[in-house]
Amino acid sequence: MNFDLTEEQKMIKELARKFADEEVAPGARENDLYARFPMDLPKKMAALGLLGGPIPEKYGGAGLDYICHAIITEEIGRACSSIRTFTSAQVSLVEISILKWGTEEQRLKYLPPLCKADIIGCFGLTEPNAGSDAGSLSTTAVFQKDAWVLNGTKTWISNGGIADIALVIARTGKEKHEGLTAFLVSKDAAGFSTKNIENKLGLRSSNTAELIFDNCKIPRDAILGGLGDGFKIAMSALDNGRFSVAAGCVGIGQACIDACIKYAKERIQFGKPIGNFQLVQDMIAKMVVDTEAARMLVYKAAYVKNKGLKSTLETSIAKYFASEMAMRAATDAVQIHGGYGYSNELPVERYFRDAKCATIYEGTSQIQKLIIGREVLGLKAFE
């Protein structure tokens, strides 16, 4: 057991931290206020290798291990969860899925431009009537003559309105899980359109959209994996997406700690800085323990991923704990800042609104607990 970061991991932490502080954090408040995604950031991230962390260099990535991937994601999440959400969709949901399931031709076609941010990706699983029950989705893909024809609507898709390519799970057969197939759909495909979802509680500068398929024609070779592999691909994508959500939540926890330590030393009440009061220290101490525990769970999941082993249990444990932890930390961070914490002049209210989504997307906390239960009991509370 070694808790030291390697020289490479330390270097990546410094690089990602500097980038987050200098390029992400300064615009986060205004981007949130005006619900706008900073379209210049992906290229800047890509130039430093931050958008292709775990992708091999052969495909345009940085060839880093999963601890490095967690470190990058934590640092981006510390500055802005909307940008972290963009990153999670681009890298963890789309790039790693293409790496794992794509043909060599698909890898060479899509991974270099994704890593360079020449193109943006999104992952479309959720539908208006299929959320936690992903196997119940009803978007169809039918093979007609020489092309696949898609019909249906995906909703709540991160990056959906700015993506050039969508990894879409659609129904190709009647069986609940084996009847699903994954497709790579270009934004230029005839019959494909998107509609932005506005006025979210948090993650306001992350683009979220509906994907609408109206007799959308895509080529025969747009399939990712094999016919009927869609559910497996979706679950493996979520194993990676959840990992990055968990790492991003560690970033929220750290941001809350940093903000609270500073404020608790500056804010004077009853003639002394509020950090002197034991009840304030109690909130900060809990935040520190919670964040450190979540970071260790993320690193444990990274350790399993680095070995190339299935990490569903470790990832769900990390995602469940880290997202609930981020919500607790952000709630106490607002409390410590008192009335000022309730205003968007300070970032803690944004952390609070953003943290909530982490307990919902990529599988709610309830679903994470059911996955953990299934993995340890061998009994399925849901199919």
Ligand SMILES: Cc1cc2nc3c(=O)[nH]c(=O)nc-3n(C[C@H](O)[C@H](O)[C@H](O)COP(=O)(O)OP(=O)(O)OC[C@H]3O[C@@H](n4cnc5c(N)ncnc54)[C@H](O)[C@@H]3O)c2cc1C
């Ligand atoms: C900002 C944002 C971005 C998103 N990005 C993406 C994306 O990029 N791609 C994508 O495909 N999806 C995305 N989603 C969708 C997200 O993954 C779903 O919202 C989530 O999986 C929950 O589905 P649902 O909203 O339909 O809730 P439901 O499944 O309807 O759940 C409602 C409630 O019931 C509970 N529940 C459901 N089933 C059970 C059960 N068996 N046992 C106990 N409780 C249960 C849930 O935990 C929840 O509390 C995003 C969502 C948001 C808000």
